[in-house]
Amino acid sequence: xxxxxxxxxxxxxxxxxxxxxxxxxxxxxxxxxxxxxxxxxxxxxxxxxxxxxxxxxxxxxxxxxxxxxxxxxxxxxxxxxxxxxxxxxxxxxxxxxxxxxxxxxxxxxxxxxxxxxxxxxxxxxxxxxxxxxxxxxxxxxxxxxxxxxxxxxxxxxxxxxxxxxxxxxxxxxxxxxxxxxxxxxxxxxxxxxxxxxxxxxxxxxxxxxxxxxxxxxxxxxxxxxxxxxxxxxxxxxxxxxxxxxxxxxxxxxxxxxxxxxxxxxxxxxxxxxxxxxxxxxxxxxxxxxxxxxxxxxxxxxxxxxxxxxxxxxxxxxxxxxxxxxxxxxxxxxxxxxxxxxxxxxxxxxxxxxxxxxxxxxxxxxxxxxxxxxxxxxxxxxxxxxxxxxxxxxxxxxxxxxxxxxxxxxxxxxxxxxxxxxxxxxxxxxxxxxxxxxxxxxxxxxxxxxxxxxxxxxxxxxxxxxxxxxxxxxxxxxxxxxxxxxxxxxxxxxxxxxxxxxxxxxxxxxxxxxxxxxxxxxxxxxxxxxxxxxxxxxxxxxxxxxxxxxxxxxxxxxxxxxxxxxxxxxxxxxxxxxxxxxxxxxxxxxxxxxxxxxxxxxxxxxxxxxxxxxxxxxxxxxxxxxxxxxxxxxxxxxxxxxxxxxxxxxxxxxxxxxxxxxxxxxxxxxxxxxxxxxxxxxxxxxxxxxxxxxxxx
Numbered sequence: 001x002x003x004x005x006x007x008x009x010x011x012x013x014x015x016x017x018x019x020x021x022x023x024x025x026x027x028x029x030x031x032x033x034x035x036x037x038x039x040x041x042x043x044x045x046x047x048x049x050x051x052x053x054x055x056x057x058x059x060x061x062x063x064x065x066x067x068x069x070x071x072x073x074x075x076x077x078x079x080x081x082x083x084x085x086x087x088x089x090x091x092x093x094x095x096x097x098x099x100x101x102x103x104x105x106x107x108x109x110x111x112x113x114x115x116x117x118x119x120x121x122x123x124x125x126x127x128x129x130x131x132x133x134x135x136x137x138x139x140x141x142x143x144x145x146x147x148x149x150x151x152x153x154x155x156x157x158x159x160x161x162x163x164x165x166x167x168x169x170x171x172x173x174x175x176x177x178x179x180x181x182x183x184x185x186x187x188x189x190x191x192x193x194x195x196x197x198x199x200x201x202x203x204x205x206x207x208x209x210x211x212x213x214x215x216x217x218x219x220x221x222x223x224x225x226x227x228x229x230x231x232x233x234x235x236x237x238x239x240x241x242x243x244x245x246x247x248x249x250x251x252x253x254x255x256x257x258x259x260x261x262x263x264x265x266x267x268x269x270x271x272x273x274x275x276x277x278x279x280x281x282x283x284x285x286x287x288x289x290x291x292x293x294x295x296x297x298x299x300x301x302x303x304x305x306x307x308x309x310x311x312x313x314x315x316x317x318x319x320x321x322x323x324x325x326x327x328x329x330x331x332x333x334x335x336x337x338x339x340x341x342x343x344x345x346x347x348x349x350x351x352x353x354x355x356x357x358x359x360x361x362x363x364x365x366x367x368x369x370x371x372x373x374x375x376x377x378x379x380x381x382x383x384x385x386x387x388x389x390x391x392x393x394x395x396x397x398x399x400x401x402x403x404x405x406x407x408x409x410x411x412x413x414x415x416x417x418x419x420x421x422x423x424x425x426x427x428x429x430x431x432x433x434x435x436x437x438x439x440x441x442x443x444x445x446x447x448x449x450x451x452x453x454x455x456x457x458x459x460x461x462x463x464x465x466x467x468x469x470x471x472x473x474x475x476x477x478x479x480x481x482x483x484x485x486x487x488x489x490x491x492x493x494x495x496x497x498x499x500x501x502x503x504x505x506x507x508x509x510x511x512x513x514x515x516x517x518x519x520x521x522x523x524x525x526x527x528x529x530x531x532x533x534x535x536x537x538x539x540x541x542x543x544x545x546x547x548x549x550x551x552x553x554x555x556x557x558x559x560x561x562x563x564x565x566x567x568x569x570x571x572x573x574x575x576x577x578x579x580x581x582x583x584x585x586x587x588x589x590x591x592x593x594x595x596x597x598x599x600x601x602x603x604x605x606x607x608x609x610x611x612x613x614x615x616x617x618x619x620x621x622x623x624x625x626x627x628x629x630x631x632x633x634x635x636x637x638x639x640x641x642x643x644x645x646x647x648x649x650x651x652x653x654x655x656x657x658x659x660x661x662x663x664x665x666x667x668x669x670x671x672x673x674x675x676x677x678x679x680x681x682x683x684x685x686x687x688x689x690x691x692x693x694x695x696x
Contacts, residue, residue: 087130088684091133092681095138102142103142109149110149110152110153120165120166120169121169124169127146127173128175128176131179132683133682136183140184143177146173150170154167154170164203171210175212175216175217176686176687178217178221178687182221182224188221189229191217199211199248199251202250207250208255211255211259214258214259217262218262218265218266218327224236225240225266225269237263237270244282245286254319257320257322260320261327262327263327264325265327267279267283268328268329277331280324280334283324284324284335287320287321288339291317294310295342295346302349305350305353308373311373311376314346315373318380322387326391328391330392330393333394333397336388337401341405343384344406344409346377346381347378348409348413350378351417354375354421355416357370357371363418366418379425385406385429386428389429389432389436395436395437395440399437399440412451414452419459422455422456422470427470427473428476431480434448434481434485435480435484438484441484441485445488446491456470460474464511472518475515478500478503482522482529483525486526504519504522504526506519513564517567520564523548523552524571534585538586539586541579542584542586546588549572549608549609552568552571552572553572555568556568556644557651566641573640580602606631617650618647618651
C-alpha cells in the first residue's frame with residue numbers, strides 16, 4: 001500500500017493558538033488510504049474496540065476475606081495498545097476532526113439515539129486514550145464539554161445500572177487527564193468531592209472505581225492538596241481529614257486501605273515536617289484507637305487475641321498501615337515509632353500462639369484456619385517493617401532505633417518453627433535490611449546466616465518444587481549479602497562456603513527463570529568480588545573454577561535456560577579471561593592425576609572445555625576453533641556472545657528450536673529505542689506511566 005511520510009509539528013497542529021515558539025517534529029509513516037479515510041476510521045475505533053483488558057475476580061483469601069484478583073488478557077492488551085497508538089496518530093493528523101467526531105458520538109449518547117453501555121464505554125476509552133495528544137487549550141475546551149455532557153447524562157438517566165455506567169465513565173475520563181486537573185483547581189476539587197459521594201454508592205463496582213480513581217488522582221496531583229489555594233481557608237487535605245470518618249464509613253476494608261494510600265501520597269507531598277506529622281497523626285488516629293484498645297486489653301485476657309473477629313481487625317489495621325507506609329515513605333516513621341514495640345509484642349504473641357497449637361495438635365495444625373490467620377498477621381507485620389525500611393531515607397536511624405529489637409523478635413522465631421510455619425517474608429525483610437544498611441550489617445549478617453541458612457536449605461534442597469517463595473527469597477538474600485557484605489562469606493567454615501556455592505549452582509540450574517537468573521547474578525557478582533583480592537581469587541578459582549565452568553556450559557547448551565544466555569556469557573568470559581591472562585597463578589588441575597611439568601592453566605582449560613563439548617554433530621576441528629575463540633581476550637562481550645551463538649545454532653539441540661531468547665539483548669535494545677521514539681510523541685506515554693516529578 002502506498003504511504004505518505006508525514007512531518008507534523010506542534011506549530012502546524014495548533015496554528016490557531018499561535019504556539020510558534022515551539023517546533024517539535026514527529027515523523028511517522030501513514031498509509032495514504034488512512035489519510036483519506038480519517039473521518040471514517042475514528043468512529044469505527046470508538047465503536048468497535050472491545051476494552052475487556054482485564055478480568056477482575058472476587059475471591060476469598062486464606063482468611064476468608066474477599067479480595068480482587070486481576071487476570072490480564074495479553075491479546076486484548078496488545079490490541080488496546082495498537083488502537084490507542086492509532087488514535088493518537090489520528091489526533092496529531094487532525095485534532096479538530098478528532099474532537100468533532102468524538103463530540104458527535106457523545107451527543108448521540110446524550111440524546112439517546114445511540115445509547116448503550118458498550119458504546120459509552122468504548123467512546124470514553126477513546127476520549128481517555130488521547131490524553132496529552134492535544135495542546136492544553138484544545139484539551140481544556142474538549143474535556144470541559146465532555147465532562148459537562150457526561151454529568152448531564154448522569155442526572156437524566158433513569159435506573160441505577162445506567163447511572164452507575166455513566167458514573168464509572170466520568171471517573172475514568174477525569175483520571176486520564178491529570179494535566180487538566182492540575183491546571184484547574186476548582187474543577188479538581190469538585191471531581192474529588194464527587195468521588196467521595198460515589199464512595200457511598202452501593203452499586204457493585206462504583207466504590208472500587210471511586211477509590212481507584214482517587215488513588216490515581218492523588219498520585220498525579222498531590223501537591224495541589226497540601227497548599228492553601230486561592231479563596232480557601234485551609235489546604236484541602238485538611239478538610240478531607242476532618243471529614244475522613246464520614247467519607248470512609250461505607251467502604252469495605254480493602255477500599256479503606258486504598259483510601260489511606262491515597263491520603264499518604266497527598267500528605268507526603270507536604271514539605272513542612274511538623275505539619276506533615278500533624279496530618280499523619282490525624283490520618284492514623286482512627287486505626288490507632290482500635291490498635292491501642294486491642295493491645296491494652298490483651299494482657300488481661302490473651303484469648304481475646306485468638307478470637308476470629310479480633311484477628312480480622314488486627315490484620316485490617318496492619319494492612320492499612322502498610323498502604324500508608326507505601327505512599328508516605330520515610331515520613332511514616334512518626335507513625336511507626338508509636339506502634340513499633342507493640343508491633344513486635346503482637347508478633348511474639350502470635351508466634352507463641354502458633355507454637356502452642358502445633359505442640360498440642362501436631363504438625364498438621366499449621367494448615368488450620370486459626371493458625372493461618374495468625375500467620376497472616378505475622379506476615380503483614382513483616383511486610384509493614386519491610387515497606388518502611390525500603391523507603392527510609394535515614395539508615396543510621398533505622399540501625400539505632402529498629403534493627404536490634406527487630407532481629408531479636410524475628411530470627412529466633414524463624415529458626416525454631418517447623419518448615420510449614422516459617423514465613424518467607426522473614427527472608428525478604430532480611431534482604432531489605434542488607435540492601436538498605438549495606439556495610440552497617442556486617443556485624444549482624446553472621447547472626448542472620450546462623451538463623452536462616454541451614455533450616456532454609458533443608459526446606460528447598462529436597463526437590464525442585466516445595467516452598468517456591470522461600471527459594472527465590474533465600475537466593476535474593478544471598479545476593480544481597482554477596483553485594484554488600486561479601487567479607488562475611490569468607491568468615492564461614494570452608495564446608496559452609498562450599499555449600500553456598502553448591503546452592504548457587506543449584507539455583508542457576510533451576511528451571512524457574514527468576515531463580516535461575518538470580519543464581520547467575522550471584523555467581524557473576526561473586527567472581528567480581530573475589531577478583532579484588534589476588535589471594536582470595538586464587539583460592540576460589542583453584543577450588544571451584546573447573547566445576548563452575550562445567551556447570552555453566554551445561555545450562556548454556558541444554559536449550560532450557562536460553563533466557564540466561566547473556567549472564568552465562570558474562571560468567572564464562574570472566575573466567576576464561578582470568579585463566580588466559582594469568583590472573584590465576586595456582587594450578588587448576590590435580591597434580592596427582594596429571595603428572596606433566598609442561599601443563600599450564602591455559603592449556604588445561606582448553607582441554608577441559610573441549611572434552612565438555614564432545615557432541616555428535618560437530619567435528620573436532622570446529623570444537624577446537626570454538627574453544628580458541630572462547631579464550632581470546634581481545635574480543636568484547638557482544639563479539640563473545642556472537643561467537644557462542646554461532647556455535648550453538650550448529651548443535652542439533654538448537655537447530656530446530658526457537659532461539660529468540662539468545663538475541664534478547666538486541667531485542668531489548670530495539671524496544672528501548674522504540675520507547676524513546678514514543679516518548680517524543682505527545683500523548684504516547686500514558687499519564688499513569690509518566691514520572692511523578694513531571695506530574696506536579
